[in-house]
Amino acid sequence: MLKIKSLKDKEFGRTIYIVANGPSVLNQDLSFINGGVVIGMNGSPLLEKSLGFVSDYYVVSDARFFSEKKKFECATKGLSDKTIRVFRKELEENDSPEYKNRTVYTKSLGRDGFSFDLNRGFYFGCTTTMLALQLAHYLGGKRIVLFGCDLTYPLSQPRAYREEKPSPIDNFTGVQIKNIRNAYLKLEERGVEFFNASPVSMLRPYLPDWSSQFVL
Template identity: 25%
Template sequence: MTVVTLEAGPSGERTLHLPSGQARRLPSWQLLRNSRSGAVFIIASGPSVAEFPLKDYAHVPMIAMNGSIARFEQEGVRPFFYLCDDAGVAEKKSTAVASGIHLSQWAALGMEAMKRLYAKEPQALQAENLLLMERVNRWADVPQRSDRAFAWSARKDPDFVMNWSLLSQAANRLGFSRNFGRGYFSARTIAYVAIQLAYYLGFDKVFLVGVDMNSSLGQFYDPAGVQVKSRLDDDFDGHILPNFSLLARQVIDSGFQVFNLSRESRLPGELIPKVNLAQVHELVTLATSQPLSPEVGKSV
């Protein structure tokens, strides 16, 4: 079976080869590094998204992910970035993922997500705004190491925040990437991935919307969890919470702050402070000191 393949050039450039015979050079992440500043909203898919007046903040850059693009379609708002690293989502919600690529100024998909999406929405991979996102130590053209071996090799790398452990293999899976172009740590939730992207792009105040972390409530677009089953409950204690704890202890400081708008989120407030809309308005006003690109928040 002919599949989507990736070719790496000698200087690190990536070329996507499609079954149609087309080949296209993917944009370089380096072009986007520290290209932004100020506030950014990360829009996830928890039910509390319904409480957020998205259109009121359409002038502020936003990162959509997976099925949360449905809210942007409803409100007629264009995200700055769209992310999908889940092959299951790309397959089962292919129309939404294709829409996310089309509506957003920039979009990034994992390689497996690209392959699944091509089977349903082949034209989506021809978009010039589409980048490849890769997990740390899961690069397409580099042999994978054990988590412990990689953590040891990266323990002094300024691009990665990691705590190497001889005793705990699980501890070696925890991390935060300061350089999204070199990969990201998944933490089993794309909201955490989006925080790493926000850091890389240069934003310094990150607001989480819909990061409820309660799989029993489903997503705002799929309350029964029928379309894409969530693994939040299985992953929360062993993967999600430890990574957010690392983020709070070793990354967040006065120069990079993360806030949570979900009052009922399972993420403890002592790790990620919970804020209300009045506080958000004040913080965004202070953070948005530079004029925004006319593309950001553009109505569709």
């Protein structure tokens, strides 16, 4: 098992791209993000081949994600050999032993907030995106770009990947927006840039738009 402290400032000063699971990512070319540091989450390994990226780090914070065989396989053998896993502590008990040597487990400190020290724990904010954001800062990222955090959950396809048994959509959008907006403010105080790259995200009024700042 990896020590959390081994990740501290490991990617200092770099751009970190977070790939969430909203369907908007299916319409974006993500092949270029391999030039930076990539954090995937939940079902993102199912998208790596088709969208042309590989995750350097992979996070899961909801124990329900392990409840289905396909999703459990996604979080284990579906990952690249180079991917480091960062999971909520409660998932350790049901995790696959053969993958624990490249996994960090961090405990939840509560729902609302932002932790600057994963060694102490993280705030889950009702979205795995929050663990990814706190990891991005702990790694020392100077710029964070968030893809696929749509928070719209259309009935036709709530997530970018197909689910045999769709996970329930929790009615916590307001809590998610509150915590991600708070993360933006906390990161801004420390000189870290944080951009939204989803053109349809509910976060658009609350975060700077990445497409207006940079040209691919």
